Each structure stands twice: as structure tokens, then as C-alpha cells.
Amino acid sequence: MESGLTRRMVFVTVGTTCFDALVAAVDTAQVKEQLWKKGYTHLLIQMGRGSYVPTKSLGDDGSVAVDYFTFSPSIKDHLREASLIISHAGSGSIFETLRLGKPLVVVVNEDLMDNHQSELAEELAERKHLICARPQTLCETIKNMDLESLLPYPPADATPVAQLINGFLGFPDDSFSQKLE
Amino acid sequence: MPPSISNSQSIAAAITAVCLVILLLLLRFAYVTYRTGRPHRTPQRRRLRTLIVLGSGGHTAEMINLLEVLPKERFEPRVYIAAATDNMSLQKARVFESSLGSQVEVAEFHQVYRSREVGQSYLTSVGTTIFAIGHALWLIFQIRPEVIICNGPGTCIPLCIAAFFFKLAGLRWSSIFYVESIARVRKLSLSGLLLYKLHLADQIFVQWPQLQKTYPKAHYVGRLM
Structure with missing residues (x-):
């Protein structure tokens, strides 16, 4: 605004969980400085059920503007608007972001007991669809991240399951060959 | 004497x-x-009563993606069941059914008590599981499904056990298909593992190739999300 900078927003989402470690990590001066250096101007945090409240800032002192809220029915609008998304490892927000084709950093919550969620984030990171981080490594991750290296997420295809179910029950395969034409 | x-x-x-x-x-x-697990030999020429067990959030989204490509005219009528504490999933199923423009008689919607809520202790879940199986037996008796499609979490287990009892009694044969969630990359979920180990499901589908290597009887099908 003031310096004619185009608005580039980072959207942080924890979904319906409580993930203070992530909210506190993005609220540190170091992380905000790295985001500013990368050209991001605004930081919007959806803090969910957490109790850590980030410091609001208008960003008029030459740093990112910070705003936050707890929940919103229109998360999708924020995802659409954002230039970068930093999310918890919930599969809902992961796939919603990937389908929008937005660059995504997933931060794994190590405090969860049965943490199979990190499996999905790590697998998708290995396939270069997103970047995986921990709260304590978030600053390093943002500093070193190369969003150009990320690969688009291919659309899902449920026809193999449907074909197997069909074949198992003894239905002819015709309705699928029609679809392929 | x-x-x-x-x-x-x-x-x-x-x-x-x-x-x-x-x-x-x-x-x-x-x-x-x-x-169980052996494909039907005779070619199928009729519609099959289908029970669709909805999980929650992401699970339901995966199930709807599968239903989109399933030939609907073969899987009729469709009965949907979701956990009594899950208000969203049946709503999503209703939206899906009305998008098909199907008549009211084609789809039914029920709720079932869950064997275990998220975070409930394993000890108290023994009692709630017995109660849930009782309710599931009643539902299976009413629905008499020929096909059961489910994808976890726990909601489907009492229903699959109830369906097994009906198979045992010779009252109704149901073919059971289980799709493991895309979130499971290295290990099956507890529901998936139970169905796999107890041979309750006819086919188990996994969405990652490395999971199929660990559980060779499962089928790798690619991603539903």
C-alpha cells in the first residue's frame, strides 16, 4: 500500500485443532522477517482452539502486517487469496490447498499422541507436492524453501476401486469402457 | 433302574x-x-442393496469421490449410515444423492452408535462396543445389505461384525469392501487392521503402494483424493 507493494498474503491455518506451537512459531520476529525478505506483505493466522494470541500489527513499520481470527466458515476464500499457505497436517486442509494449486508448508504437530498425520505430510513432501516442517524448524524451512521445485498435485481417480468392486461382484465391465471412450 | x-x-x-x-x-x-474374498462367479444381472458406511470429514469426501464413479444403477437402493455424533456426513450424502436426481426411494439414511469416540479410553470402549454391535445387528437386520462399502474410522466395525453374524446364520450374504484412508501411508488404521486380520472384508483397498507391500492381500488402487 504505502510503498506500492503488491499484497502477498501468507495464510496460516490450524483447522479445528489447538496448535499453539505453530501459531507461536509464525509469530516470532525471525519467521516474520524471513517472510518479509521473501516478499510477503501480510500474515493472516487462523488460530483455532489455541490459547496463544499473536500480536496484531498494521505492518507500517516496514514488516509484515499481522492479523488473526479463531474460526471462519470461509476458509476457502483465504486459501484462494493467499500466496503461501502454512497449515497443520490435517488431510482436509492439505488436499484443499493442493487442489487450489497453492504452495504449501505443512507443520507437523509433534504433541499429538497417535500422530499418523505426519505420514501423509512426509509422503507428499517426498513427492514434492508440499514442504514439510516442524514448529522449531519453520524459520529454517522458510529461509531455504524453493517453491519453484514443487510439483502440481495430480487429480484423484477412483475408477480403479470401482472397477475392482464391479469385477468382484460379477458385473460386466462395460460401463467403464464407455467412460474411457 | x-x-x-x-x-x-x-x-x-x-x-x-x-x-x-x-x-x-x-x-x-x-x-x-x-x-469371503472369493469373487462371484456367476455374472450379475440385478441391482444389489448397498450399505455405505460414512466415516467423517476427509473419509466422507473420499467415499463420495468413489460413489461418483460407481455405476449407480447397479448399486440400488443405497442406504447410508453415519455415526450418531456426526452431523455433517449424512448431509453430504444427501447433497450427493440429490445431485444425481435420484428418487427418494433409492436412498435411505440412518445413524449408528459408535463403538469408540476419538480420545475415549480403550477400557470403556469395550462396553460401548458391545452396545454398538447390538445396534448394528438391528440395523443390518432391517437393511439386509448385499454389498457393504466402508472406509473407516471405527463406525464400520460393529456393522461389519453384525453382517458377519448374518452370513454365519445364513440369513444374508453381504460382500464387504473397505477403502483405507489416504492419510494412512505406512500402517493400516485399527479398523483396516481388524478387517484385514479377521478376514471380514472381501477386498481391502489401499491408496499407497508401500502399504500394499506391507499388507500383500490388500489392493493398491491409487488416490481417491
């Missing part, structure tokens, strides 16, 4: 009867286990 002889005779007869019943049950059990 005559009375004691007839007494011992009737005891022997009772023991023989009990043994026969146990033997028959064991034979039936062996047959049901043998048949």
Missing part, C-alpha cells in the same frame, strides 16, 4: 446335539471364511 437309564440317555442325546450344533457352526464358520 429304568429312570436313571433314560436320564443318562437323554444327557447323552443332549451332549450329542450340542456337539452337532457346535460342529455345524464350525463348518459354517469355515465356509464363510473360505467364501
